[in-house]
Amino acid sequence: MPRWESDAQGRLKRAALELFEAQGFERTSVAQIARTAGLTERSFYRYFPDKREVLFADDELQAHLVAQVEAADPDLTPIEALLTALGTAEEIFRPREFLLRRVRVIAASPALAERDLIKLADIADALVRALEHRGVEPGRARFITDVAIAVSRRATSRWLADPDATLSELVAQTAAELREAVAPPTPTAG
Amino acid sequence: MPRWESDAQGRLKRAALELFEAQGFERTSVAQIARTAGLTERSFYRYFPDKREVLFADDELQAHLVAQVEAADPDLTPIEALLTALGTAEEIFRPREFLLRRVRVIAASPALAERDLIKLADIADALVRALEHRGVEPGRARFITDVAIAVSRRATSRWLADPDATLSELVAQTAAELREAVAPPTPTAG
Structure with missing residues (x-):
């Protein structure tokens, strides 16, 4: 399994990508991304300053x-x-x-x-x-x-x-x- | 006289440039730019949506x-x-x-x-x-x-x-x- 599949950061990235694809970037919230990844909003902000950064923080x-x-x-x-x-x-x-x-x-x-x-x-x-x-x-x-x-x-x-x-x-x-x-x-x- | 010197938009651009040079972009307000150009804030917003655009609207x-x-x-x-x-x-x-x-x-x-x-x-x-x-x-x-x-x-x-x-x-x-x-x-x- 590639490294990116094993961690919370990777789960958040994939959840964000799925939601941005399905409903667009503007209509997706940090809360939704976190929920889809099975994590809390607080976990999200441990990795990313905002939702615009999810696909770029790496x-x-x-x-x-x-x-x-x-x-x-x-x-x-x-x-x-x-x-x-x-x-x-x-x-x-x-x-x-x-x-x-x-x-x-x-x-x-x-x-x-x-x-x-x-x-x-x-x-x-x-x-x-x-x-x-x-x-x-x-x-x-x-x-x-x-x-x-x-x-x-x-x-x-x-x-x-x-x-x-x-x-x-x-x-x-x-x-x-x-x-x-x-x-x-x-x-x-x- | 070049065209850019004759109009309100040009005056606002030159005033913004002077203020950004003297005190930095962050510390300059739209009100200051307008005042320096001898114009009102309202005139500023007729030409530019915000102070970030002053140097780019052209x-x-x-x-x-x-x-x-x-x-x-x-x-x-x-x-x-x-x-x-x-x-x-x-x-x-x-x-x-x-x-x-x-x-x-x-x-x-x-x-x-x-x-x-x-x-x-x-x-x-x-x-x-x-x-x-x-x-x-x-x-x-x-x-x-x-x-x-x-x-x-x-x-x-x-x-x-x-x-x-x-x-x-x-x-x-x-x-x-x-x-x-x-x-x-x-x-x-x-």
Whole structure:
């Protein structure tokens, strides 16, 4: 059984996801989430400051990515280090079905979509610092991180749609798409 | 006199910026902003729903960019169309000094930084739709927009630091940096 299934925090997350799916984020209360998880409201607030945080409180992804970038081969270029790290996020994203449901619930609620943007920006900030620790100049670290996250977003949405591919394969494929998209145009007649 | 200096909305924006700089976003009230602008609180709320919106209510940038993408040469690739459009934002960003102060005030306040992220995401959504109107597949339109915005963020911060360069030159220079950063490594011995 994955770790997330064994604890109160995981039960609250799954209960929240089910309720947000069934009746929407706005119409779901903390009391309902707690009741559905078989816990008290007080337990809920031990883990999450409010209901908007239920799907976001987990910093596992950020910690994983930062550790991967810090451990990356020093010979990798900054974008290679980031893309290699982002390609390993699959182990955090599993189970895929949970992530897919989470993505849909977030897309359906402006409040959750805003929270998701801010969370992604926090992860980006942490990756910028990790690149800076590798000696990358801050402005360039920000730029390379923004680009790598663009690649990762596209690769992750492909991964959610395609159960047969690995995330790291799709990251590599999307990086190739980027190279092709930014290549200088081949001169044509006229 | 630029248009933004002539109207009540512009006076409120400049008053808010001055107060946010002098005493911080949190400690500034709508009443103070209105008073500093020589207007009533009621006038303030005619233009802005709350003080967080004062620096963001202007949709001129988004409208400008979308119009540029829609008018772009059909032969341009999606990223060329976006980068050409983003390179023309200079006329909207002027006066540069106002943008520079705005960037600093936003960076100093988490509430404003969150609002800025959401505003940027709204602009990105509009650019994705503009690319879709050019026939670009939605997933690719999102990806190319994310990458172009990464380029634009870096070019804009360079433009703010360098009074002698044009934004479109810096966009082109940053696009070249991107090509170089994602180029496959040249094989080396060992």
